[in-house]
Amino acid sequence: MWQYDKRLQxxxxxxxxxxxxxxxxxxxxxxxxxxxxxxxxxxxxxxxMPYNEVKGMLTDIGTEELAHMEMVCAMVHQLTRNxxxxxxxxxxxxTYFVDHTVGVYPVAxxxxxxxxxxIQSKGDILADLHEDLAAEQKARVTxxxxxxxxxxxxxxxxxxxxxEREIVHYQRFGEALRLTTDRLDSKNFYxxxxxxxxxxxx
Numbered sequence: 383m384w385q386y387d388k389r390l391q392x393x394x395x396x397x398x399x400x401x402x403x404x405x406x407x408x409x410x411x412x413x414x415x416x417x418x419x420x421x422x423x424x425x426x427x428x429x430x431m432p433y434n435e436v437k438g439m440l441t442d443i444g445t446e447e448l449a450h451m452e453m454v455c456a457m458v459h460q461l462t463r464n465x466x467x468x469x470x471x472x473x474x475x476x477t478y479f480v481d482h483t484v485g486v487y488p489v490a491x492x493x494x495x496x497x498x499x500x501i502q503s504k505g506d507i508l509a510d511l512h513e514d515l516a517a518e519q520k521a522r523v524t525x526x527x528x529x530x531x532x533x534x535x536x537x538x539x540x541x542x543x544x545x546e547r548e549i550v551h552y553q554r555f556g557e558a559l560r561l562t563t564d565r566l567d568s569k570n571f572y573x574x575x576x577x578x579x580x581x582x583x584x
Contacts (some may be wrong), residue, residue: 384445391449392543396460396536401475403532404461405491408478411454412488412496412526415520421447423517428487430505433565436558440514443551450544455486457540506521511559518552 410416424444431437462475462484470479477493488496502513525545532538 390453390456391446392453392455392540394456394460394540396457396534398534398536399463399465399469400534401465401470401473401479402459403534403537404458405474405478406531407454407461407526407537407541408486408489409491410460410521411451411458411486413490413492413494413524415524416490416496416500416515417447417451417487417521418488418496419500420444420517420521421451422498423503424514426501427505427510430503430510431507433507433561433562435561436507436511439554439558443554446529446547446551450547453540453544457537458486459484461537469575484522493509507562508559509564511555515552515559516557518555522548522552 386488400551412418421444424440424447428437428440428444431440465475465484470476477485478489481487490496504510504513522545525548529538529541529545532541
């Protein structure tokens with residue numbers, strides 16, 4: 383059960399439309415390391431987690447990723463909503479405009495649509511947590527790249543907020559991994575099948 387707070391987690395108030403920036407920022411909506419994939423990954427993995435603390439953490443972070451997806455979509459919308467055709471012509475955003483006008487659609491900066499192959503849910507607590515740790519670092523690098531390419535402070539402020547949250551999520555998944563390995567047989571935690579009471583050697 384979720385309750386929707388009808389405001390963004392961090393305010394988005396972009397004054398200057400910019401199709402070039404919209405074209406690259408949209409990767410954090412529908413790209414391989416974006417917020418849509420993150421939310422689907424964690425909210426799916428939670429079902430096979432054997433420990434309530436880890437399940438709760440995945441639910442919390444997956445829900446926050448939905449809020450981050452909303453922020454990224456708001457940024458793309460504000461960067462494109464008042465563009466004229468002349469402002470779009472000759473920019474990388476023109477190819478996106480042909481297919482979607484200025485509707486927000488989950489694609490990578492390269493134009494590749496979002497796909498479930500971007501995420502993994504293995505049903506193994508260690509495999510999934512390592513997947514999550516890597517996902518947060520890849521998202522952080524993507525935000526690093528966006529910050530390098532953008533000079534508008536109205537865009538940089540929310541991007542920096544989102545980057546900081548990736549670091550916090552990485553730390554929380556590290557806590558989940560430590561909690562998990564502490565509960566498993568410390569000598570044999572390389573593989574875990576939740577249908578068994580403890581780890582088995584491979």
